[in-house]
Amino acid sequence: MSTAIAHYLAEFERLAPSLPWQDSPQWQAWRQAGWDHFAAGGFPTARHEEWKYTSLAALEKLRLPCGPRAAAPLEWDTLRIRALLPEARHRLVFVDGTYQPQLSRLGPLPAGIHVQALSTQTAERSAALQAFLGTVRARTPFAALNAAFMADGVWASAEAGACLEEPLLILHVTSAGHQVHHLANVVQVAEGARLTVVEQYLGLTDAPCFLNQVTSLHLGAGAALTHLKLQQEGAGTYHIGALQAHQQRDSRLESHAFALSGVFGRNDMETVLAEPGAGVVLKGLYRVAGRELQDFHTSIRHDSPDCSSEECFKGVLEGNGRAVFNGKIRVARDAQHTVSQQTNHNLLLSDQAEVDTKPQLEIFADDVKCSHGTTVGQLDESQWFYLRSRGIGADLARALLIEAFALDIVASVPVPAVREALEQLVRSRDHV
């Protein structure tokens, strides 16, 4: 057993008795299965196809204590100025892995909409929850590790036909550092229901920490879910996220991912278009500078006919920043009339920055429209010159061009308040 595994095992044994619902044999078994699955494979290395370009060596060396810990008290006023939706009527706030009722608020929810922190679920309700968390064995190594340790997060559901117009904000704040946090969010949108969920990960510390989260999305027939994830992690944070979406007939998922800071980010996003007529839009923007890394592995499974997927990721790389994009699209044999589009564009602003981008199309049906394209380019010298020749300063001209490059990803966010806040964020990073 590697020493890293031994460390996590010791932590698992230490924490297991205090994790939620451990009096239930099902949960015990589920967590144990998560641990076993992770321990069997250990930390992936470059020999694993999925981890070829992203080294976990530094993360493996971090031996931080796991689990929730008593958070230092924070005031909402401190967080408000950094919150993506400061005026959100519905927000659940977590600090250092633990739900903070005093920082959260839930306005009156329409009939059929339920939102709760995982840690406040009763053992009875939690049985249903487990079903939505899926089979542990099908998980990525870190999502399996999450199954073992997960102690908090959000469970949001919309019953058939229910609709919540305002976005639900899930704000996770890392404040103390020197800790591993495991969080899980489950979003369930039943037949014909509609929901908008915004996950914001905000780092207030540059101390080393590791945040390992899983988000499961379930869309019933004709359901519509808008999902957004923003990573604004501190300079010492390793962030690993898994998004698992399952879509039934004619459902529509729009997911927007913004990875704007943090020393290390890895997202495995998978959506299964399980029934005919389902559609997914995946948009993403990653920015790296200094020695940061962002890695997006996406996988869209067209398992049924007449489904559509539209995927566009963009990256802006500066300094010694690195990025990885791997976009898998799998079209099953009988998924006829699939329409699928994938693009990944990268803007390299320094000679030391590096990106590995790889589309991975596996198409087994014959009547499909699938396209993909990747580009890696530099700032357009003639555009830069043109702006400057009109009197615009070199830095502003550069910022404008970066913004212009990234803009369509931000512009595609359908919630105006979130879109405007993101525009500001993308802009402020440029103007520093």
Add this chain to the structure above:
Amino acid sequence: MLIIKELHAAVGDKPILKGINLTVRAGEVHAIMGPNGSGKSTLSNVLAGRENMTVTAGSVQYLGQDLLAMEVEERARAGVFLAFQYPVEIPGVGNVYLLKAALNAQRKHRGLPELDAMEFLALVKDKMKLMEMSESMLYRAVNEGFSGGEKKRNEILQMAVLEPTLSILDETDSGLDIDALKIVANGVNSLRHPERAMILVTHYQRLLEVITPDFVHVLAGGRIVRSGGPELAHELEKQGYAWLGSEAPEGKSSAT
């Protein structure tokens, strides 16, 4: 206003300008003609500060300052304006944003207060009328999807808004229909002023009929091989450039 002395410039290791001498005084309009590839755009771009064109020798003084030592944006703020032969499309940057940022950068440089949105729009709309441009072009991205003629008009609109001290128009007339040419010429003529100067790069006499230059120069092989008055343009129109070959003076070719 502008004194160019023995200017040599290269693109990569390829010498393009091989000793340009040219003096432009306030109030003057100079036309530069010459065969394709002779270096007209290179000269224009060097004056605007393009970085991939290296000045290997010579000097350029603008209003008593060393122009070549100034950054691109400093030159612009000091009143140098280049209307591009091929205006660049910049998707994602609004035309109106560019105009406003450009104007305010210049005003700030001159110690003038920045214009607010209302004042600015009033000014721009006025200039757009002069250019007979539809207002909708303001709200599109810079030159994106503009027709060839629209791009040229947009260049002149920027010029009209910025009111540069030294305007360099690189083939702004190429690709314009007759009506558009008149509009552009009106725009340019409206900017003629005893304290401003212009350099018009063109292949056609027809532009010089509507904007009468004080001097015409012929640039060939990276040098000014001939200078004269407006009548030189007529001659060129009739005879082409071939006849200049034998007469082209070696070495010094100056125009004042």
